[in-house]
Amino acid sequence: MSKETIGVLVMSYGTPESLEQIEPYYTHIRRGRKPSPEQLAELTARYEAIVGGVFPLRENTNRQVADLEATLNREHPEFSFKCYQGMKHAYPFVEDGVKAMAADGVKRAIGIVLAPHYSVMSVGSYVKRAQGSAEEAGVRLDCVESYHLNPKLIRALSERVTASLEAFGSGAKDDVRVLFTAHSLPERILQMNDPYVDQLMETSRAVAESADVKHWQFSWQSAGATNEPWLGPDLLDTMRMLAAEGVKRLLVCPVGFVSDHLEVLYDLDIEAAGLAAELGLEFARTASLNTDPLYMQALSDEVYAKLTMG
Ligand SMILES: CC1=C(CCC(=O)O)c2cc3nc(cc4[nH]c(cc5[nH]c(cc1n2)c(C)c5CCC(=O)O)c(CCC(=O)O)c4C)C(CCC(=O)O)=C3C
Ligand SMILES: [Fe+2]
Missing domain, CATH: 3.40.50.1400 (Rossmann fold)
Structure with a gap:
């Protein structure tokens, strides 16, 4: 018997992948209004100060998503988990992640955000967008809303x-x-x-x-x-x-x-x-959690609990 594939929509704020992407990224955050040259220069300077030309930040998220998928499949081999990224302000957007899983034939999915605390202005808005496109795509999606005391x-x-x-x-x-x-x-x-x-x-x-x-x-x-x-x-x-x-x-x-x-x-x-x-x-x-196995297990436990207990 083949295992059921469970889509996992891993959502995050999003980060630019290069200096050139800062302007479209910032414009998206500002709901389509371009930043002034001064605002753009200020944000660019902050990125330049931390990345020195290379952008490791997206890699960081990519690694978290890959490790979460590995953790889920190791700990719950009765399912076949496949993770999809969905970002608020960068490609692939939340909607792209949902479309990608639907295109792969996924019918059942769990959403989780790489931020433990719920606010209508953060997690709430990600979840709303995800649910909207899941409905359109015919995917049954339930989202973990917070895990701040995991x-x-x-x-x-x-x-x-x-x-x-x-x-x-x-x-x-x-x-x-x-x-x-x-x-x-x-x-x-x-x-x-x-x-x-x-x-x-x-x-x-x-x-x-x-x-x-x-x-x-x-x-x-x-x-x-x-x-x-x-x-x-x-x-x-x-x-x-x-x-x-x-x-x-x-x-x-x-x-x-x-x-x-x-x-x-x-x-x-x-x-x-x-x-x-x-x-x-x-x-x-303190050092950031990044791909700490304990953090990956916390996410994995939350996804599994949502899947099996609602
Ligand atoms: C609650 C919250 C989280 C934590 C929860 C979560 O992770 O979701 C978070 C995370 C992040 N915020 C980020 C970047 C930015 N946020 C901005 C602006 C804003 N953030 C807001 C809220 C949050 N933001 C809000 C209400 C604004 C005002 C405009 C808006 O309503 O959106 C701006 C614009 C310029 C500025 O104000 O600095 C930037 C560049 C990055 C990626 C950085 C990187 O590339 O490493 C990350 C992880
Ligand atoms: Fe932010």
Whole structure:
């Protein structure tokens, strides 16, 4: 008997693959409005600062998707899993991923996002687009909406916090301040009953408990430059406040991000680390999950649970 093929739509924000792709990518993020030359130059400079001409960021996602497929097929050999990528702002788009699975004859599929926390503005919009095209294509698709307390995710994150604290050396548990961070969103999500903030606090608390962290707090990072207010406090402001309070050592754990990309490699490793140097703070950040087998298993467990238990 041949195994049933299960399509897995692996969704993410998307990243450009070359310097030339930054403009169309940014235009898509801005809903079709081209960025001004200044805005484009500013974003290009951030990418140039982290990639030095080559774009490893997409490779990173490709590896996560390949490893997830291997993990699913190893752990659940009764099915044949096939992963398809679907991105919000880059090719292959969410709709392309669904069309590709339908073209392969897939009838049953599970969607999951490479971001553990649900917001209508992030995961919600990916899922809506995916469901819309799945309906058109005649694919039965169910999506994992969040996995912010998945035990393997929490263990993977807390192992990283523990390793970073150990690298600080003696006394780290007593005097290193741990800052959990995630991408800020416009403050109006608070009026929308959005679970994003609560889920992030729950992940942070669970990781702090698991790693036995004494001194921690939460800050937002990477807020957009729009006219509306975004969630705060911002990481950079928090760092200035902590320095003024006499804190000397700082560990940032970006729980809202699962892989190395612009927000981690630029906003943390260049911008925040630069401010830390100015403020005389010793600064470190936890390593990104990327293809950590524990993270791959967390995703695999979520996909399998959705498939078999709904
Ligand atoms: C919640 C959230 C996540 C985490 C959840 C998830 O992963 O989904 C995330 C991830 C990412 N965001 C990314 C890149 C960008 N996001 C931007 C702009 C925006 N992000 C927003 C939200 C989020 N973004 C929002 C509300 C905006 C305003 C415009 C809009 O409503 O979309 C801009 C425009 C310029 C700027 O503002 O910097 C860029 C370049 C990359 C890829 C970077 C790389 O290439 O490595 C990743 C993984
Ligand atoms: Fe973003």
